[in-house]
Amino acid sequence: MSGGTALPERDPGLQPERTRLAWRRTTLSGTVAAVLGVKTTLHGGPTAAGIVACALCCGLWLAFLLLAHIRIRSLTLAQTPAPLTARHAVLAALCPVATAVCAAALIV
Amino acid sequence: MIEFVRNVRLWFAPEQVRQEGSTPDYRFSLANERTFLAWLRTALALIGGGFAVDQFLPDLRWGWRVGLALALLAAGVLCSLRAVNHWIRCERAMRRGEDLPASRFPALLSIVVAVVAVAMVVVVLLGWAG
Numbered sequence: 001m002s003g004g005t006a007l008p009e010r011d012p013g014l015q016p017e018r019t020r021l022a023w024r025r026t027t028l029s030g031t032v033a034a035v036l037g038v039k040t041t042l043h044g045g046p047t048a049a050g051i052v053a054c055a056l057c058c059g060l061w062l063a064f065l066l067l068a069h070i071r072i073r074s075l076t077l078a079q080t081p082a083p084l085t086a087r088h089a090v091l092a093a094l095c096p097v098a099t100a101v102c103a104a105a106l107i108v
Numbered sequence: 109m110i111e112f113v114r115n116v117r118l119w120f121a122p123e124q125v126r127q128e129g130s131t132p133d134y135r136f137s138l139a140n141e142r143t144f145l146a147w148l149r150t151a152l153a154l155i156g157g158g159f160a161v162d163q164f165l166p167d168l169r170w171g172w173r174v175g176l177a178l179a180l181l182a183a184g185v186l187c188s189l190r191a192v193n194h195w196i197r198c199e200r201a202m203r204r205g206e207d208l209p210a211s212r213f214p215a216l217l218s219i220v221v222a223v224v225a226v227a228m229v230v231v232v233l234l235g236w237a238g
Contacts (some may be wrong), residue, residue: 002154011135013135015134015135015138015139018138018142019138019141019142019145021164022141022145022146025145025149025170026145026148026149026152029148029149029152029156030152031175032152032156033152033155033156033159036156036159036160036163037159039159039163040159040162040163043163047165059232066133072133080134081134081138082134082139083134083137083138083141084117084137084141084144084148084195085200086118086120086196086199087120089119089141089144089192089195089196090120090192092117092145092148092192093144093148093188093189093191095149095187096151096152096155096184096188097166097185097188098188098226099152099155100151100155100158100181100182100185100188102177102184103155103158103159103177103181104181106159106176107162107174107178107181108174108178
């Protein structure tokens with residue numbers, strides 16, 4: 001009736017879905033940080049260095065979005081999702097680090 | 109410290125992690141991944157807090173404002189570096205079937221956040237009074 005044989009077995013704990021949403025939430029946090037960065041740049045007249053730092057912040061946000069997208073796709077497509085690779089994790093963690101460096105450049 | 113350097117080398121040699129032990133149940137790996145992402149969110153929130161201190165407390169003296177903002181940004185950097193380090197340690201421990209690593213970082217971070225929060229309250233009150 002349900003045609004369940006054709007569908008892949010669904011994890012009752014919805015682990016891939018929860019992980020996908022965790023990536024989405026993290027991207028959203030990054031968006032907030034990037035928007036605050038743009039606001040800091042525009043506050044009190046943008047300077048050339050400020051615009052460069054702001055562009056870097058936005059680029060880092062895009063990079064994180066891309067990383068999240070790749071990971072989400074591999075979670076959705078695979079039957080049993082492969083664990084996160086170390087390179088992916090390091091790149092994802094370097095995005096906030098670089099954003100913080102840009103933020104320090106913007107503030108000081 | 110030496111342990112940390114060895115872990116940093118592991119960050120860039122994922123196949124080395126993969127060779128050790130056996131692959132754990134994917135649900136455990138995904139739970140570890142979500143914890144890692146939760147720490148990244150914490151780091152991003154700290155960075156956002158740094159921007160916010162700079163933006164929303166314009167009446168503060170320059171030194172205080174920049175000092176607080178930089179403290180929050182530095183906490184964000186530490187938090188995300190520690191996130192990836194802890195993730196890799198957990199991943200390795202799970203592959204080897206060892207206990208998960210204990211960490212005093214959460215306690216340290218909460219103390220730092222509490223100190224920064226108290227400093228902000230004091231500074232804002234004094235700024236308004238004076």
